[in-house]
Amino acid sequence: MKDWTVFFVFALAGLTSSQAAGKPNILLIMADDMGYEALSANGSESYKSPNLDKLAAQGIRFTNCFANPICTPSRVKIMTGLYNVRNYVKFGLLDRGQTTFAHQLKAAGYTTCIAGKWQLGMQADSPQHFGFEQSCLWQHTRSGRSTENGKNIDRRFVNPLLEINGKEKDYVNGEYGPQVCTDFVCDFIDENREKPFLVYYPMILTHCPFDPTPDSTDWDPKRLGSTTYKGDRNDPQRHFRDMVAYADKVVGQIVAQLEKSGVRENTLLIFTGDNGTDKPIVTSWNGTKVVGRKGSMTDAGTRVPLIASWPAGIKQPGRVVDDLVEFSDLMPTLCEVTGANLPSNYPGDGSSIVPVLQDNASVRKKDWIYIWYSRSGHPDLGQVMVRNKQYSLLAKADGSDASLTRYKGPFNGEKLKDSILLEPEQAVKQQFETTLARLAKTRLLSVSNEIRIKMRKASKNKK
Known part of the structure; x- marks a missing residue:
């Protein structure tokens, strides 16, 4: 009887492992205002991104990925898989009648989480309404700013104003908003390591204000934030460099958590940016200068990094590919990878990149974006x-x-x-x-x- 019990336990463990192998975890990270030229893997000579470079070396680096020129349009497009012409209403809002990839993956048995920047609707249930069970966000139910001594202060970075699952939480002990969000993601990964999960992390970094990070020499944990939109420290170039470094650092922390939780092998990690780099940032890139042009329909406003890393699922890792990719492609990609259904009446605005991941790009139809x-x-x-x-x-x-x-x-x-x-x-x-x-x-x-x-x-x- 004892032998049969041991056999049953091992058989059950094998079944669980088999199920896990068939249901990859999804981790989609989208930096804010970080253009293609900002990663050293893409040719940046101004900034270093060793953790992202490593993901690219062990996965696939895309050279022709395009977003919309600013944040809300890109967020609407990536979450719904639709061209903005069909469903974009206005800045700072996602129409509550829309279907997101979180809805589709949740229906397929995934537990879901979002952390970072929201800015898509101020109702307390907004993230949950759009399919995310857990949330840690900036600019959810409020502006993310405060007024101190008659001055408007941006509270996304040092001592941030966040919402945890729709409940406001003010940090005043030197916390750093991006780090709070990253820790939330890491805790979610570990707590849900036994079941398939979706993590969508639209980062707070590297959007202005161009401010010190905890690793900057002028970091001040007692500050409440910048009093100007672009940053009141008056050193945007240096601080943007530090912000890129910190964004890369927290990506490294998340990868380490995946490994610690035993789920790295079967997790598809996708990293991108929501639009081009902002002004006045100028980046040395492959022997030339790239001036940030966020908000413009130019290469410097729409060309963004894209890296895919999935040890168990990518064939011939280490490739650099020039296949065309746009944000509407993420919905069909995530649905195909997870076995989730596409939304009903999906018009086909996106084309899955799974063939590229499988080193079979010739079967993918994508001639323009x-x-x-x-x-x-x-x-x-x-x-x-x-x-x-x-x-x-x-x-x-x-x-x-x-x-x-x-x-x-x-x-x-x-x-x-x-x-x-x-x-x-x-x-x-x-x-x-x-x-x-x-x-x-x-x-x-x-x-x-x-x-x-x-x-x-x-x-x-x-x-």
């Missing part, structure tokens, strides 16, 4: 872009004033006049214009009729 961008949500104030590896077409949201840019590499584009376009380039422009016109017809088709009417009325009134 598309960005619809209007910070306010009003199309008359917006721009649209279609691009492939060599060309981009930028136009107003209605398709007018379209211009083609030819790229010789990252951050090396030349705007072309129509009069000098070669015949193949004329064909590319025409194809891109056809794509813009087709997708323009989908504006707000993925939101409720009530919101659609409200938005269209607001747009007419603005005119």
